Amino acid sequence: MDPLFEFLCRMGDNTLVLGHRLSEWCGKAPVLEEDIALANTALDLIGQTQMWLTYAGEVEGKGRDADRLAYFRDPYDFRCCLLVQQPNGDFGYTMMRQFLFDCYHLCLLDMLATGKGAGAPHRANPSSDQRIAEIAAKAVKEVTYQQERSADLVIRLGDGTEESHIRMQRALDALWPLTRDMAALDQVDHAMAEADVIADPGALASLWEYMARNVLAEATLIPPDVSHFQKGGKTGQMHSEHLGHLLAVMQSLPRSHPNASW
Template identity: 50%
Template sequence: MNENFKKALFDYLLWMGDTTLVLGHRISEWCGHGPILEEDIALTNIALDLLGQARMYLTYAGEVEGKGRTEDDLAYLRDVMDYKNSLLVEQPNGDFAFTIVRQFLFTAFSYHLQDALLSSSDERIRSIAEKAIKEVTYHLRHSSDWVTRLGDGTEESHQKVQDALNEAWMFTDDLFAMLPGDKLLMDEKIIPDFKIIRRKWNDTIKGVIEGAALKLPTETYMMNGGREAKHTEHLGYILADMQFLQRAYPGAKW
């Protein structure tokens, strides 16, 4: 494996690992605070699935890098400027409507990406996708159902979910950002072209949003930079919380 290729694969895996890890951490913050018991359980279940996916990506990233870093080293011992997650997932939970909309926009993307990765030429990425798509299918159904219920619900729930959509929209471009190195991975048929994923994503979210009597936002200002580690201020607080133990007691083991 030449160095450029290795770096490209490592960057790609880190992005997937960091994105699922940060979103998993975000929604785990709902544990004990869900609006109803079933929803509390649903969100924590989804958090667990995302954490499981993050572990597979980060473990593989560490192996590709070849410097002996484990999933835990990558999760706990990197700071903000080394995290590559998409900006959408680090945004604070806000109200339940925002949490659901953030989840919906990400999950529709993840669903189409994993679906494409089922035919990746990289065996490891393919097997992660085989496992993940089964879980993501349930997650997409969960958030789509909520967008429908809230959008088509009371005047207040409709307004809240529409506001959430408008607010989250500027982070959607960043989900589809590709780095120059991704070209190498695309040439080897390891990852798909995100332009195709974006088209599918658009069809999926449009169907649900319009079906819920909501409007697709027309705001055009887009914030980018997650994969280049240019983050919003919120990521630092998540890491401070998540990494506290390993920072205070280096090398502590469970």
């Protein structure tokens, strides 16, 4: 196992799967403005996927490009966290899922691009891998906006009507137990830290959670007291039952016509 390849797949698989989930809202969002915003966010995430998986294919050196990695791997080969695999649910559920991932994603990208996580007091060096630092620097601009938008909607819905508050709290209760999977450390993370690819992966959990809890408090939402967090998505050891169904839809066309070109 090449730790760099694994790390790049984690970055690309998260954005790929979440981008596909958001694309499922196209034409179905509650208002036109949100329909357009969700589609644009999905496009941003797929664009980031292209950069991460293209680099992953180059590192692997087996002739697989971004499309081959996206469409011709089976579920157990994916390295996306459990959170992004979850179905859309209602609009509030989708925005809570987006917000929780945005907080983590922003902190991680900022750490890769600048050496610090978003909101961290001390600035260190950016990733020692120049390609990763450049991709992160481009992506962090998009994700900064995405996090601001999802945070604003979580506050508006959480501190809105009685109905919207109930729905947002219900979404938080369901999704919070999946969040530790994003920043759980393993041998890949330690290898990336030793190579100075990422400055301090151990700080990610506290950084993104601090950001999230501040917004949730303003939204009058309370994270549940969880004794057991589900993990295993980012390592590929335990995916949810939803990933296989998502990939079956996403991969059906290229697998039916594997040699097609546009």
